[in-house]
Amino acid sequence: MISLLPTSRSLAVFLCLIGLAAPVVAQVKVKSTPFSYVPDATADPYAERVPNKLLPLAGGAFLLLTRQSATQYVVERYAGAEMKKNWACPLTLAPGEGIDAFATTPESATILTYQADPVAGTQALYGYRIAVGTGQATSRRELLGGTRGRRLYASLSDDGTRVVAFRTNLRQTQISSLDVVTFDNAFQEQNRFPVDLQGAGAGPSVTVRISNAGDVVVGLITDGGIQLTVRRYPAKGTDAQVLGVPIGGTYGGHKVYIFDTAYRFDEAGALYAAAICMDEESGDYHSLKVVKYDFAANDMRFADEFRFTPAYLKELETDAAKHQATAPKRLADTYLSDVLLTAEKQVVVVAERKEEEGEKSPHYAKEVLLFGYNEFSAPTWHGVLWKNQQAPAEEGYAGIGYKAQVQGTTIHLLTLETLNKKADLYDHPFSALTGKPLPVRALGLNVTTSQPVSYVKDFTAWLDARTVLAVSRPAKKSNTLNLNRIVLK
Numbered sequence: 229m230i231s232l233l234p235t236s237r238s239l240a241v242f243l244c245l246i247g248l249a250a251p252v253v254a255q256v257k258v259k260s261t262p263f264s265y266v267p268d269a270t271a272d273p274y275a276e277r278v279p280n281k282l283l284p285l286a287g288g289a290f291l292l293l294t295r296q297s298a299t300q301y302v303v304e305r306y307a308g309a310e311m312k313k314n315w316a317c318p319l320t321l322a323p324g325e326g327i328d329a330f331a332t333t334p335e336s337a338t339i340l341t342y343q344a345d346p347v348a349g350t351q352a353l354y355g356y357r358i359a360v361g362t363g364q365a366t367s368r369r370e371l372l373g374g375t376r377g378r379r380l381y382a383s384l385s386d387d388g389t390r391v392v393a394f395r396t397n398l399r400q401t402q403i404s405s406l407d408v409v410t411f412d413n414a415f416q417e418q419n420r421f422p423v424d425l426q427g428a429g430a431g432p433s434v435t436v437r438i439s440n441a442g443d444v445v446v447g448l449i450t451d452g453g454i455q456l457t458v459r460r461y462p463a464k465g466t467d468a469q470v471l472g473v474p475i476g477g478t479y480g481g482h483k484v485y486i487f488d489t490a491y492r493f494d495e496a497g498a499l500y501a502a503a504i505c506m507d508e509e510s511g512d513y514h515s516l517k518v519v520k521y522d523f524a525a526n527d528m529r530f531a532d533e534f535r536f537t538p539a540y541l542k543e544l545e546t547d548a549a550k551h552q553a554t555a556p557k558r559l560a561d562t563y564l565s566d567v568l569l570t571a572e573k574q575v576v577v578v579a580e581r582k583e584e585e586g587e588k589s590p591h592y593a594k595e596v597l598l599f600g601y602n603e604f605s606a607p608t609w610h611g612v613l614w615k616n617q618q619a620p621a622e623e624g625y626a627g628i629g630y631k632a633q634v635q636g637t638t639i640h641l642l643t644l645e646t647l648n649k650k651a652d653l654y655d656h657p658f659s660a661l662t663g664k665p666l667p668v669r670a671l672g673l674n675v676t677t678s679q680p681v682s683y684v685k686d687f688t689a690w691l692d693a694r695t696v697l698a699v700s701r702p703a704k705k706s707n708t709l710n711l712n713r714i715v716l717k
Contacts, residue, residue: 251647251654251668255717258672261311263699263711265294267626267681276625281686283332285360288691289314291337292711293330299323303337303358311713315363319356328353328381331388331413336360338413340371340382340391349376353393355415369415372407385440386493389413392438394423403432408444408461418442421466423459435489439497443523447501452476453485458499460523471521471528475503483508484515490577492567498522502567502577512536513559518577520605531605544595544612553595553614556581562597566632568639573603574660576639580629584621593617593628596641600663609663613656615645620680627683633690637661642696644675644683651675653683653698653714671696671714676703687711 271277281293289307296302299321305314321327325343332338339356352373357366372380372393382393391411397404406423419442425432428450435447442463449456457472476485487506493499499521505514518531536559548555556562566578581594596613617628631642641656653673657666675682679701687699696714 251670254655254669254671256672257715257717259309259311259713260702260710263687263709265684265687265709266296267623268295269622271624276686277326277328278330279686280689281330282689282697283330283337284689284691284697285332286334288695290689290691290697291332291360292687293327293339299325301327303339303363305360305363309713309715311711317358317363317365319365325354329384331384332360333388333413334360336413338384338388338391340384341368342380342382344379346376350374351376351380353380353382355391355411357414371411371415372409381436383436383438384413385438385442387440389440390418390438390442391415392436392444394436396434399426403434406434406436406446408436408446410438410442410444410463419444419461419463419465421461423461423468428457435491437491437493437499439493440495441497443497445491445499445521447489447491448472449486449489452483453487456486456489456501456503456519458501458521460499460521469523469526471523471526473519473528473530475517475519476505479514482510487513488564490564490567492569492575494569494573495571496524498524500567500569500575502564504562504564504579513562516577516579516599518575518599518601518605529605531601532607534599534607534610547612548595548614551614553616556595565596565629568632568634568660570634570637570660572637574637575601575605576660577601578632582625582629586621588621590621591619591624591628593619593625593630596630598658598663600660602661608661611658611663611665613641613643615643617643617645623680625685627681627685629685631685631688634660635690635693638666640690642688642698644685644700646677651677651682651703653688653696653700655696669716671698671716673698673700673712673714674703675700676706678703679706681709684709 283291292304301319303317325341328342329340337358341354344351353371355369378396395407409420410418433449437445444461446459454476456475459468484505486503488504490502501519503517507514513536516534520529544555561583562579562581565580568576577599579597584591598611600609602608619628633640637660639660653671655669682701684699689697694716698712
């Protein structure tokens, strides 16, 4: 990985040399235990609903959510250096019911599910709550129901303490309104209100999020992908605070529209929105734009747009050659995957290229593009992590891609790669302040690549700054997956 800071050519060369250096084999202590699960072949590989199935708890404990069969799941708690299992809580889902969200607080775990009955023409959202201390589960609670129509949606706040569910109402083919209801994580209703979208402009695209404080934010893309507006509904009340800005538009006679978006709340409840814009006529990526919606100040802060110019593509081509990689001739199949935020409010926007040619064809996860901004929303650096991961169709994207973690002002990207003919998990750390990469570390798992499933990304997490949990298939014992506790020395 390299980072290019346009203000210092010599520093860019220095960083290139670091990026070409061989990975450091980290000094580690690994504890492993057998692991099994049933993959879900029906999951959407581009928009996975539950990307994190291993959740850290205080004191080195953690929860696992695993699928045992089509309708049977289990939540397990493990603790200590020996990964001792404290309890297991089975969950039997009804036919047509699937898991939409999984989160935890120090006291309880929350699971949200969605069920559709095509015969009866009904659908519903449900909630399950499991006590972290005992593993006891509450009865399934219906959060929102409806008849056949657009899918019902629900999501959780970042800290797992709040739930938002909503129903979409249509007038002919256009979204006319939303019915929104919020709950605490014990599923006690907190607020209920309609969101009228009849004056929002033509063809709105809707995203709904809930903050840790219980405020609901509705993100609207309207006017043919030109306008990005957020409406904030406070935890108590129904009067919306509205902040909107044109992201797309017509530039040099070309219409530019919003192609992809990603959102992130900070601890104070402000919202960061990143948007990739595309040229409608050519289909070329036009720019990346980042906006901070500061609701407390009733203000928006705009970062200078980053243009995907021919010069940028040439920069990628030159850098790829230094890393024995192949740069794309044009940006395509690249989507926003993370908006990472440090405690000091540095922002790193991440986009990853994923592609496949059919259901039975191999899946690929390629370069990761990185864009750094300082606490004042000014772009400060950009870089790229070159990788060329491949997985068989039956595995899809479950084991390729990356897993991101923020520690202080350092960003960590964990990947499964074969470097120097060694398949392993690799930690790519770099500074969120400057983009400076730190030495790449091999975690020493010696992963086999002879089996279809060699690594399961959903069960990867940092317990603390030195401890990583990951599921992999070891080369010396390839008949089973292992859950590994890796302590970096």
